[in-house]
Amino acid sequence: MRAETIAVSSTTILFCEASESELLARCRTGDLEAFAQLVQRYRDRIFNLALQLLGNRDDAEDVAQETFLQAFEHLSEFRGDAQMLTWLYRIAVNACKMRMRQRKFVEPLPEDFEPAEEIDWGAIEERWLLKRRIDAVLAKLSEPLRLVLVLREMHELSYDEIASVLGIPVGTLRSRLFEARRKFAQIWREMFGDEIR
Amino acid sequence: MRCEKAQRLISLWLDGTLGNEDERALLAHIENCRHCRRVWRDWEQMRSVLRSYPSVTLSPEFDRKLLSRLKAQKATVPPLASHWLSHPAFRLVSSAMCGLLVMALTLLMLMSPTEKPTPQPEWFSHWQWHGLGREVVQWLEEIEGRERRWQGAPSSSSSHLPSRSFRC
Numbered sequence: 524m525r526a527e528t529i530a531v532s533s534t535t536i537l538f539c540e541a542s543e544s545e546l547l548a549r550c551r552t553g554d555l556e557a558f559a560q561l562v563q564r565y566r567d568r569i570f571n572l573a574l575q576l577l578g579n580r581d582d583a584e585d586v587a588q589e590t591f592l593q594a595f596e597h598l599s600e601f602r603g604d605a606q607m608l609t610w611l612y613r614i615a616v617n618a619c620k621m622r623m624r625q626r627k628f629v630e631p632l633p634e635d636f637e638p639a640e641e642i643d644w645g646a647i648e649e650r651w652l653l654k655r656r657i658d659a660v661l662a663k664l665s666e667p668l669r670l671v672l673v674l675r676e677m678h679e680l681s682y683d684e685i686a687s688v689l690g691i692p693v694g695t696l697r698s699r700l701f702e703a704r705r706k707f708a709q710i711w712r713e714m715f716g717d718e719i720r
Numbered sequence: 721m722r723c724e725k726a727q728r729l730i731s732l733w734l735d736g737t738l739g740n741e742d743e744r745a746l747l748a749h750i751e752n753c754r755h756c757r758r759v760w761r762d763w764e765q766m767r768s769v770l771r772s773y774p775s776v777t778l779s780p781e782f783d784r785k786l787l788s789r790l791k792a793q794k795a796t797v798p799p800l801a802s803h804w805l806s807h808p809a810f811r812l813v814s815s816a817m818c819g820l821l822v823m824a825l826t827l828l829m830l831m832s833p834t835e836k837p838t839p840q841p842e843w844f845s846h847w848q849w850h851g852l853g854r855e856v857v858q859w860l861e862e863i864e865g866r867e868r869r870w871q872g873a874p875s876s877s878s879s880h881l882p883s884r885s886f887r888c
Contacts (some may be wrong), residue, residue, distance in 0.1 A: 571775045650774050657773055676770040701731040706760045719765040
């Protein structure tokens with residue numbers, strides 16, 4: 524009952540500033556309320572990561588659900604030597620990889636998409652257009668290059684964090700990042716002209 | 721410096737991991753190479769474009785759905801037990817104990833004799849223990865047979881002594 528109250532009213536959670544280690548200790552005793560607080564902290568980042576990697580909202584929501592369910596189930600395996608967020612990223616990336624292999628990157632909107640009347644299209648047009656362009660270029664990158672670029676440039680993870688999430692050496696990561704940048708710029712130029720903007 | 725090397729250094733510079741010496745060499749190359757200057761500008765622009773990607777917020781429905789799934793998951797496996805059972809130390813110790821048990825059983829099987837001795841009747845081992853031989857048994861049976869004949873008893877199937885075939 525208490526867990527439900529906390530999970531549903533996010534305003535209550537905002538006033539609860541328990542540290543991550545405190546929350547984790549409570550989670551390990553099966554405390555759903557504490558876990559709900561952790562979910563609130565990280566859910567949007569995990570969801571956006573999945574959305575950027577998969578390009579589909581339904582799949583991204585499924586991956587986010589799956590990530591937190593797996594995290595709760597395997598909480599005893601989290602040793603705390605890395606950040607909770609890095610650990611969650613690792614679970615989410617693995618779930619995304621599974622889906623990426625099952626299906627191709629899907630652009631979020633069909634070509635004939637018509638916005639609803641209440642949307643102020645003028646205000647968001649530029650950002651939306653940019654988002655679609657980024658999605659289109661990301662869709663053309665290979666899975667390893669897309670992963671490093673999204674984690675580094677969109678989620679601003681450090682080299683060590685990305686290496687830990689993907690389970691690759693830092694040297695490999697450097698090479699992949701270089702390749703991903705070169706490829707992204709090249710595809711952008713081919714698709715939309717000279718300038719990246 | 722070749723353009724390929726310069727572009728690798730640009731990538732490191734963007735991530736803030738380029739050393740001072742490499743940075744000086746890169747700047748010297750950039751001054752004279754229009755192509756690499758453009759690559760640098762493109763990649764910086766790409767970074768700002770990627771970081772401006774609009775982020776999406778999840779609806780409260782996500783929380784409700786997740787909470788109900790977590791409750792169902794929690795009901796399936798008690799958290800304390802699952803925590804204890806899935807603890808790495810417990811797994812290590814239980815695996816080691818299983819291994820030892822298997823080794824002990826294997827050793828026991830190897831050390832035990834392959835042919836079991838023919839089971840002997842209780843009376844036979846008792847007599848053997850007391851140094852009584854086959855002759856004594858035969859003598860006792862003869863006495864018993866004689867007694868039966870005197871008493872008009874039926875065949876030896878009801879006798880408390882074992883049949884002849886048992887003795888050898």
